[in-house]
Every structure is written in C-alpha cells, then in structure tokens.
Ligand SMILES: CC(C)(COP(=O)(O)OP(=O)(O)OC[C@H]1O[C@@H](n2cnc3c(N)ncnc32)[C@H](O)[C@@H]1O)[C@@H](O)C(=O)NCCC(=O)NCCS
C-alpha cells in the first residue's frame with residue numbers, strides 16, 4: 285500500500301487532481317468529506333461542536349449550520365483552534381478505519397487541506413502539493429464557487445504559507461495555467477512514480493537509473509529533511525539520530541543525485557528488528573538475496589551495518605544503519621563536517637571526481653575518500669570535533 289498526501293491552499297485544485305488520480309486508479313480518502321461525516325446529526329462529533337459553540341451553530345432541522353460555524357471560526361484563531369481540537373481527532377480516527385480497510389495494493393490518495401498546518405507530511409510515502417497563486421485562487425473561488433472575496437481571503441489567512449507548503453512538497457504541481465495543462469502532469473506522476481513506487485513498497489524492491497554526476501542541487505538538504513522525518517516516524521526511539529551525510533550534504537559539491545541518510549542505532553539487534561518497518565515505510569533492504577543483481581553493488585564504503593534504499597523511483601536515496609560510536613558512523617559525520625568547514629577541500633574533491641570516467645560513484649570516489657579520511661579524522665582530532673545536534677542537515 286502506498287499512502288500519498290495531497291494538499292494545497294483552498295481553491296488551488298486539489299479536487300481536480302484527485303478526480304484525475306481516482307480515474308487512473310487511486311483510492312481517494314477525502315478529509316473534507318470525512319469532516320462532514322463526523323458531524324452528521326446524532327454523532328458525538330456534532331454534540332461536541334454544539335457543546336463548544338452553542339445551539340446557534342445548528343440549523344432548524346438539527347443539522348450543522350456550516351456557514352454559521354464558518355463565520356465563527358475563520359477570522360478567529362482561538363475559535364478555530366477549539367473546532368480543530370474537537371474535529372481533527374475524529375477525522376484521524378475515521379481515516380485510520382478507511383486505511384485499515386483498503387486493499388494491500390492500493391494507492392491511497394489522502395486529500396488533506398490542512399496537511400502542512402497539522403505537520404502530517406511524514407505520515408505519507410509522498411506529499412503532493414497543488415499550487416495556484418493566491419489572487420488566481422480567489423478569482424476561481426469567487427467566479428466558480430460563488431464565495432465572497434472576504435470569505436476566500438479569510439480562509440487563505442487561516443492556512444499555511446506557500447513557503448511552508450513548498451518545504452513539505454515532494455512533488456509540486458503548478459495549476460496556475462489552463463485546466464488542460466494539469467492533466468498530463470498528473471498522468472505522468474501516476475505512471476512514472478506512483479505505480480512503480482506502490483509496487484516497490486508491496487514487493488519490497490526498488491529500482492533506479494544508473495546515477496550520473498550532476499551539479500550541486502541546493503534543494504538536496506530540504507529533500508533529505510523530508511526523508512529523515514519519515515525515517516524518524518517509522519523508527520521511533522530505535523533511531524538515536526538521523527543525519528544527512530555523504531556528498532549531497534555538502535553545499536556546492538557536485539554529486540550523483542542519490543541522497544545518503546545515516547540512521548544511528550544503539551545495537552545490532554535493533555538493526556534487524558527494523559527491517560520490516562523500514563520496508564513498509566518505503567525503505568526496503570538493499571539486495572538481500574544472491575540472485576538479486578543489485579547485490580553486486582554493496583554499500584559503497586563498505587561501512588554500513590545495513591543498507592536500505594528508497595523505493596521511490598523519483599527520489600533515489602541510500603539509508604545507512606550504523607551503530608552508535610562505530611568508526612563508520614563517526615567517519616560519515618566527520619567527513620561531512622570537515623568538507624563543510626573547508627571550501628578548498630570541496631574544490632579539490634570536485635576536481636578529482638570530475639576528471640574521472642569511472643562509474644559507479646563508489647569506484648570513482650573511493651581513492652579520493654581513502655586519502656581524505658585520515659585528513660578528516662586529523663581535523664576532527666585537532667578541533668575537538670563532536671557531533672552536532674541530531675538532524676537531517
Ligand atoms: C467550518 C466549517 C463548518 C465550514 O464548512 P464549509 O462547508 O463552509 O467548508 P468546507 O468544510 O467545505 O471546507 C472548505 C475548505 O475550507 C478550508 N478549511 C476548512 N476547515 C478549515 C480549518 N479548520 N482551517 C483552515 N482552513 C479550513 C479548507 O481549505 C477546506 O477545503 C468546516 O470547514 C469545518 O468543519 N472545518 C473544521 C474541520 C476541518 O479542519 N476540515 C478541513 C479538513 S482536515
């Protein structure tokens with residue numbers, strides 16, 4: 285099962301995306317719809333809303349008077365906090381029931397308007413954000429939905445900023461153009477990413493194109509942060525720390541487009557107990573069997589106690605599980621911090637790797653890393669290096 289979170293500001297085009305994905309085969313779980321279900325007449329949800337806001341939010345027929353409640357909560361942060369506190373746990377519980385009832389091979393598309401506001405990104409294998417600039421959204425809501433401009437703007441003000449949504453987005457879909465422009469993007473997302481990703485998670489396998497060296501990508505740290513938050517959620521206290529390491533963790537360093545994340549664990553027993561949870565979370569074990577052709581490419585540095593990989597075909601990543609205080613665990617952090625501290629070494633390493641035709645990366649970089657490791661360790665000794673606070677960046 286693959287769980288995809290779909291979000292965007294009010295009127296951005298979530299329903300348009302979710303109806304296309306539903307046609308293609310996704311199973312849609314719509315939070316707005318569940319939010320209506322849990323306040324039907326006779327439900328504990330409706331009773332709790334009335335207790336918090338009074339009988340004035342009921343229509344004469346006993347149903348929730350949505351415009352009346354809307355006018356109380358949009359524009360009043362405290363009232364909205366109270367309503368969210370009552371309804372969000374009920375929405376969460378109903379969502380969990382729908383997830384439990386879904387077939388094992390489903391691509392579940394969770395349409396969640398408040399995914400970013402409620403910091404839910406790590407719950408999903410992938411987060412898709414639909415974006416349309418604010419003024420365009422207001423125009424669409426006023427002209428096509430009959431909303432007043434003031435109501436549209438009040439709701440927008442009650443929601444996350446574009447920057448926060450961008451930080452949460454694994455996939456950013458621009459819906460500022462004509463409706464026809466969005467469909468091919470959604471079809472491509474389905475075919476090239478969601479379908480293989482779901483199969484990878486279910487079969488505990490993975491696939492990736494042979495990586496090539498690319499110019500440093502300034503978004504690598506943000507991408508690594510999203511994967512790290514998923515790893516922390518899956519692993520809980522078993523992960524002492526999760527760090528973005530390797531060449532993509534050093535600003536300005538050209539590298540193969542494969543993120544390296546290091547999970548520091550307490551004991552070898554902990555490592556083995558985590559394999560299933562990691563696979564279900566989208567990080568299957570690397571080449572576990574002899575007939576797996578990918579087993580020919582073991583952990584590049586040979587230092588991983590275990591190597592897992594990201595099953596998302598659109599975001600290659602290696603996850604190195606290493607023991608706390610082991611030489612490999614320490615060296616990964618020292619090398620990263622040394623390179624971050626020494627721009628001239630970054631230039632030296634860039635030149636060394638650029639001039640080589642050797643692939644894969646492991647082979648190209650190994651001589652340089654073998655020579656660099658003692659220098660990095662000497663630097664660590666000299667400066668009294670200690671690992672910084674745990675984190676992905
Ligand atoms: C206040 C209510 C009764 C107004 O109902 P109304 O029919 O006018 O709006 P509807 O529910 O269709 O929501 C439309 C859009 O408003 C925005 N919105 C709704 N609730 C909220 C909220 N608590 N905070 C910010 N934006 C919200 C979303 O973009 C949503 O897609 C209703 O929105 C509600 O019960 N909200 C609380 C539940 C909730 O958080 N729902 C969002 C899904 S998690």
Ligand SMILES: Nc1ncnc2c1ncn2[C@@H]1O[C@H](COP(=O)(O)OP(=O)(O)OP(=O)(O)O)[C@@H](O)[C@H]1O
Nearest residue numbers: 293294295296297298299300424428459461462463
């Ligand atoms: N590219 C587009 N150009 C013009 N109109 C559009 C486009 N995409 C969507 N719309 C229209 O804009 C309105 C909002 O789109 P949609 O309902 O998909 O957004 P939404 O994010 O689901 O909104 P809500 O947050 O209210 O659930 C709808 O009336 C829709 O038909």
